[in-house]
Amino acid sequence: MQDFLTGTTLIFTSGTGIAIFIGGLLGGLVFGAIPGLNVLTLAAVLLPFTAWMPAEYAIMLYGVIYVSGVYGGAITAILFNIPGSVENAPTAFDGYPMTRNGEASKAIGYAVTCSAIGGTLSAMLMMIATEPIAEFAVSTFGPIEIAALIFFGLTVVAGVGSKSLAKGWLSLCLGLLIGTVGHDPAAGVPRFTFGVLYLSGGIGFIPMILGLFAVSEVLLQGQRMLRGTYEKPKVSVDFPTLSEFWSMRWAVVRSTIIGWFSGILPGVGATLAAFLSYNEAVRWSKTPEKFGTGFPEGVVAPETANNAATGAAMIPLLALGLPGGALTAMMIAVFNVHDMEVGPLIMVEARELVWILFASMFWASLAILLLGVVESKGIVHLLRIPFTLLAPGILVFSTIGAYAIRGNIYDVYTMFIAGIAGYFLRRSDYSVPAIVMGVILGQLGENSLVQAMTMMDNNLLQFFSTPISGTLCTVGLLTVAWSIFQRVRSSRSNKTRQI
Amino acid sequence: MKSVMRWPLLLAGFTLALPAAAADIKKPGSYPKRPITIIVCYGKGGGSDQAVAALQGPASKIMGIKVNKINKPGGGGVSCLPDFMQAPADGYTILQHADSLVAKYVQGAHDLHPTKTLSPVVISNVAPTALFVKSGDARFYEGGKPSWDKVVAYAKSNAGKMQVSNINVPMELVTMSKVEDHFGIKVKQILFDKPAQRYGAVIGGKLDLLMEQPGDVIKHVQAGKLAPVLAVWPDRFKVFPDAKATGKDYGLKWDPLLRIRGLWVKKDTPQEIKDYLDKVFKAAYDSAEHQAFLKRKSLDIVNSYYGAKDTAKILNDTVATYAKIFKESGQQLRKDMQ
Secondary structure, eight states: OHHHHHHHHHHHTSHHHHHHHHHHHHHHHHHHHSTTSOHHHHHHHHHHHHTTSOHHHHHHHHHHHHHHHHHHHHHHHHHHSOOSSGGGHHHHHHHHHHHHTTOHHHHHHHHHHHHHHHHHHHHHHHHHHHHHHHHHHHHHOOHHHHHHHHHHHHTTGGGSSOSOHHHHHHHHHHHHHHHTOEEOTTTOOEESOTTOHHHHTOOOHHHHHIIIIIIHHHHHHHHHHHHTOOOOOOOOOOOOOHHHHHTTHHHHHHHHHHHHHHHHSTTTOHHHHHHHHHHHHHHHOSOGGGTTSSOTHHHHHHHHHHHHHHHHHHHHHHHHSOOSSHHHHHHHHHHHHTTOOOSTTHHHHTHHHHHHHHHHHHHHHHHHHHHHHHHHHHGGGGGGSOHHHHHHHHHHHHHHHHHHTTTOHHHHHHHHHHHHHHHHHHHTTOOHHHHHHHHHHHHHHHHHHHHHHHHTTTOGGGGGSSHHHHHHHHHHHHHHHHHHHHHHHHHHHHHHHHO | OOOGGGHHHHHHHHHHHSOGGGGGOOOOTTOOOSOEEEEESSOTTSHHHHHHHHHHHHHHHHHTSOEEEEEOOOTTTTTTHHHHHHSOSSSSEEEEEEHHHHHHHHHTSOOOOTTTTEEEEEEEEEEOEEEEEETTOGGGEETTEEOHHHHHHHHHHTTTTOEEEEOSOHHHHHHHHHHHHHHTOOOEEEEOSSHHHHHHHHHTTSSSEEEEOHHHHHHHHHTTSEEEEEEESSSOOTTSTTSEETTTTTOOOOOOOOEEEEEEEETTSOHHHHHHHHHHHHHHHHSHHHHHHHHHTTTTSSOOOBOHHHHHHHHHHHHHHHHHHHHHTTOOOOGGGO
16 A cells, blocks of 8 residues: 555656646547547657656656557547547447447446456456466467467357348457458468459458448448438437446446456456456346447456456566567557666566556546546547538548558458458348457457467367366357257247248 | 656657667658658567567657557568558558568568568567566476477477467477477467467466577566576576576587578568668667666677678578478478579
């Protein structure tokens, strides 16, 4: 407690400290919300300047932008179906349908509150037990367990966003297939590149999700306008009630745990956290068919988890010097600039700085709650803009986002092709969320699968040789069997009723 | 706590820390007038990433523009190449790669000849390789110290079961195979692109051995998480005096392959820009900030700097070396070299 108070005091007792805290908070929110200009862009731009900052401010700044940036991307995902970052993509699955149902403010309310809860709980865990948890994570989760974890996540994907199980599986397989385009991660062999240079680098994920979500949505709504069936989303400023929050308590607890575990695994981080926790929300729900239609738990789960992963990601970084993602790796550079090495000795050599980082992330998590309440009442009024003006704005915004990632015009083409494909897929009741989850989980999982197969001498049964991977694979297989059984049973009962 | 008043002093300090020659580098026309991007072909936090990060600051100050860094890992260092090749040959996109660019070319994994299709700018890192075990792993300790003899004994009594955390890069794969042949052992290599996962697998006890360059993991050694057990080098490394060397201690007569990290631009980049970048990165290499990095990371075991001309010669020699190794060992070789 003494360390926490010292860290807090060092942040908030000087005007410069407060200014950097607020600047980082707003910067993270803005950059997190703009596709193509995610929080990594901001962190990279700021990196050289940290050399000239006192170490305590440099470290604090990175802690704050990390927390606020992960939340920032949720706003555009909910309001316009444009996820600011990859880890906000699952938030759009239900957040945007809530906007269409006139519940944008509620969706933002859930997102902001759960981001704050996930981030705060995670920061508290980080403060209590950084070292033992880091040791536990690296000694428990190797390639076999990570591959099993991703398989476990994939097993519920087919049930999300499609009424037909077959179309759900086809969507997932399409996603997995798209994820294989480019050089394979193990041997560097080109796959499905057809000699095209752009394809050999793999299909850009951000342009693809911008196309599948934002562009296809503009096309669908445009078609409805032409047919005269377009309904403008209702604008309400209702914040979720306490009883509504209470009904989400298990989703929050479950997603916080998933976020923690994903965050503490080196090289995994917030993206897997968001996707896995969305899948688990579906798996544990009594009404899984409601996911993808504007179900609040579909917003609560990924937003709790991706913020819970932020604090957890500090654990392997600080205790072992192993970064969980790109931003945590940049933090290593910030420490290095100030002649410090992250790793077990950091708690001894720079204890004060570490506690400034902990305190800044804790207070940033709480601060986004305050900012978010204001935001949920104000920003939803953007929806009052007529769609005829909003649609071109979304297209321009998305185009800039796709191009800004690496200044490559082919990313813009990819976005529009994905948008047109998404339009037809959605019209035919294929699941866009399943495609997106197939791509991201497939890419994350392939590396681990190849490593695991080498370790197991290509014997798949070895997945059942360790308690963690065995349990994950067994529950995953049972989930697939159960979903097939349920669908067969419901189609039989439908036929009986028709007779 | 340190006062914010020291910022201007620090700025002045960094400027003064640049070599005097940096001030004399004449810009070619209006280049550079916007930020420069360096594409790094390996993951965040690894040796390549750290090498670029250490040059970024000094190079930015010398050129007076921002130098950005983008990591594009995957495919054993091949997935980054399309991004680089799609960029214009204007000196604003620089490729950072390693000896694996050469080796993969020789294997036919890509068609970018390191000196004929591309133009080398600088070699800024040259490092030998070592093997590490988890600190305190009783299987590999003798008399309270890590012992390579114990590792060999364990590998022989568990034939083909010992698992090595490695990267899918020919330099490491060839080196490990040389070690296997010399000591009469057979291991299983698990390949990781992300450094954190590569190191974490051994620190967490999931795998038995780690192959890596000393500077990349020295912080884990100093923190007591990893212990050096063998230097793949004629002599023991001064930084790890207890770890035996393949040459002096075990009689392996072989010129070890080295991790070479450098920068490239596209061949068609204007010559005056190439000359300018050659001078800029020489000055960045010599800066006090970068020299401190080399010392901190023990990257001073062998000479680590070569300018554009020497780099081209080294790379052409490396092409010939890998072609010979792959031919002799019956490994995949590009068609025009068979």
